[in-house]
Amino acid sequence: MSITNPAQLVAEYKKSGEFDRLRREMLSDFQKSEVVGPLLGKVEVIARQKLQSDRKLEYLPQEAVHRELTAELDRFPLVERAVGEFRARSERLYPSEVRASLRNLLRDSQKRESKDEPAKKVEESTKPSVTVAASVVPPKPAEEQTVRGDTDDVGVERTKNEDQDAMDVEQTSAYPPVEEPTADKRSNGPATTDRKDAEGDPHIH
Incomplete structure (x- = not known):
């Protein structure tokens, strides 16, 4: 994995084991340094003063005495002062070692990335193409095309006939049919006229 941000660099630094190695080395150097002697002397003085001032500690178990002495030592910043002096x-010394380790990690990451680039290019060039040529797709069967075309023609002809019928119905409804006279009306018409003429003509009476 290539290193692209500080978080990845820190993770790779701890994974490489350099962090644990440097921590153990610093602890060993601290224990061998000149600040440890004065630190232990101050711890002894504080512990003796606590035991002399609190006589009940003589009758408590060893674990309880240890807790009391630790709490008394925590009141004084002895360890912080000793670490600051060291x-x-x-x-x-140590920052130079850390910088050297980080440079090595970044250099190794760049080497891996440069080796992976040709492999990625080869992989991309060997990928099969997904494009399908038009000639590869099989044509539709002739029977299916013929049946579909015939069906479409019938549907178009049927639609034309239905439209013509609808137009005829609209024209018929717009002009109501003329009622032809029946036989009874034709026979009654002239008889009524003759009767009126007979009643109105004085010569007939």
């Missing part, structure tokens, strides 16, 4: 004397 850091002031060795601050030029």
Whole structure:
């Protein structure tokens, strides 16, 4: 995996084992340094003063006495002062080791990335093409095309006939049919006229 941000660099640094190695080395150097002697002397003085001031500790179990002495030592920043003095004397040594380890990690990451690029290009060039040529697709059967075409023609002809019938119905409804006279009306018409003429003509009477 190529390193692209500080978080990945820190993760690779811890994974490489350099972090644990440097921590053990710093602890060993601290224990061998000149600040440890004065630190242990101060711890002994504080512990003796606590035991002399609190006589009940003589009758408590060893674990309880240890807890009481630890709580008393925590009141004084003895360890912080000793670590600060040790850091002031060795601050030029460890940062240089850390920088060297980080440079090696970045260099190895760049080498892996440069080796992976040709492999990626070869993999992309060997990928099969997904494009399908038009000649590869089989044509539709002739029978299916013929049947579909005939069906479409019948549907079009049927639609034309239905439209013509609808137009005829609209024209018929717009002009109501003329009622032809029946036989009874034709026979009654002239008889009524003759009767009126007979009643109105004085010569007939």
